[in-house]
Amino acid sequence: MKDETAGHQAARVQSHLDQVLAPFGDGPVAQAMRYAVSGGKRIRARLVIEGARLHGVADSRALWPAAAIEAMHAYSLVHDDLPCMDDDDMRRGQPTVHVKWDQATAVLAGDALQSLAFELASHPDGAQTDAARADLALSLARAAGGQGMVLGQALDIAAETASQPLTLEEITHLQAGKTGALIEWAACAGPRMAQADRAPLASYAQALGLAFQIQDDVIDAVGDAATAGKAVGKDATAGKATFVSLLGLDAARARAETLVEQACEALSVYGDQAETLRALARFVISRNS
């Protein structure tokens, strides 16, 4: 994928988030919200924008659910980093929110970012029809909640104290919730806005989401903290089962590559128009942070 396009899209998403957060004032929670939505690779936002383009939805409209999914992702990271959860001090090369402010501010900023995600997903300047706005909100709630992302996080925490490591099937299920649900929502936001068939983008996203998590495990196993922008090697130290510990490094990488091929094939109905999404899938397994 061309860095120019990716960088341009990321900048537009950032600018949109800055704009919607401007009226929130300058209290510590508002400051922490802005801090938490800054930076990052914007993969989820780009999935929204590219999926929307494939269905003739204007970027100016797609920016709303694109910003929504980044706010939702940012909230999940802020809460995930809390001392009672993963207890991480660094994220994207910067101190985490509870380190830079305090735990109360981190809880509240995360809470407000989740609300903001729904405000953006259901915003009248986003999807053109009321049906699509309502559908974006409803599907986002299901993807984020106790049967989606939070379920994955809960399984992840339970795994830390389990008497034996998870199996490959269990980890795949865990990740489908923890990482996969929001990635699928992002890829499907475009067809939702156009009230079109979501099946090809859903298949793409399911394969991509799993590849994404396998690559995260690879980075955790072989990466260095400076490049990753966060602590690495945590899973091995904690004795947690990962795709790398279960499959071995080479087989994990091969599996991620196969999944990315599957993801690209799922887009065949879109022909050449989907090249950017295919490049994005290949980027996911080439990244080292």
Place this chain on the structure above:
Amino acid sequence: MKDETAGHQAARVQSHLDQVLAPFGDGPVAQAMRYAVSGGKRIRARLVIEGARLHGVADSRALWPAAAIEAMHAYSLVHDDLPCMDDDDMRRGQPTVHVKWDQATAVLAGDALQSLAFELASHPDGAQTDAARADLALSLARAAGGQGMVLGQALDIAAETASQPLTLEEITHLQAGKTGALIEWAACAGPRMAQADRAPLASYAQALGLAFQIQDDVIDAVGDAATAGKAVGKDATAGKATFVSLLGLDAARARAETLVEQACEALSVYGDQAETLRALARFVISRNS
């Protein structure tokens, strides 16, 4: 207000919440979600149902936003009780979620309850039109987020470490966010579902919300923990400004009564049909828990 009606409505809301939470499984987070939405006075749910009745919206539809606002309220309590926030061990006469389980479960259960609130508010079996479903989700996001409830909570936390106690004006502003925003959303959900004028119910809710908080301060000042179901006297011990500390007990009670009268008058356009909402307003300042 007739206890029969109130009890019946509360039971229907509980049964609806039980039903929507059934597919969430039996993990600790799902159990904690069920625990957190159990009990309570269901004042917000009753505001939704009664406001909906005034606009010809069937109870079977109003139950969806009614359950939504109770899920949202429950999430706010679970996070508010956390050690890094208000650090409360008891709620509704029971151990709080982080005491009964642990902090990670409390963070995740609160997070999932917020998602659930949006799932219920935008549910197709709730509001009859897509426009109303989208509007319920959007307005709920604004009421709950960093310019509504979370802003109030943030101001409340900031007040604890401020060099001087808040003024009456500042406390009124704080409470308009912390308690008022969700109460107003609840009262206005009916006219939103019917796409009707919200002004009378909004005025009612603004006066009621403030009366509600003044009564909470009265309970904290004069109540006992066994009746209140939670710790009392915390504000005075912490040297926090409250409506009672600023106005004195008698004037605070008188102010709450005046506000309830104003709330009842705001409903004049509905005539006798609004008697239940008037009784609910009077109940708010007669309660001792």
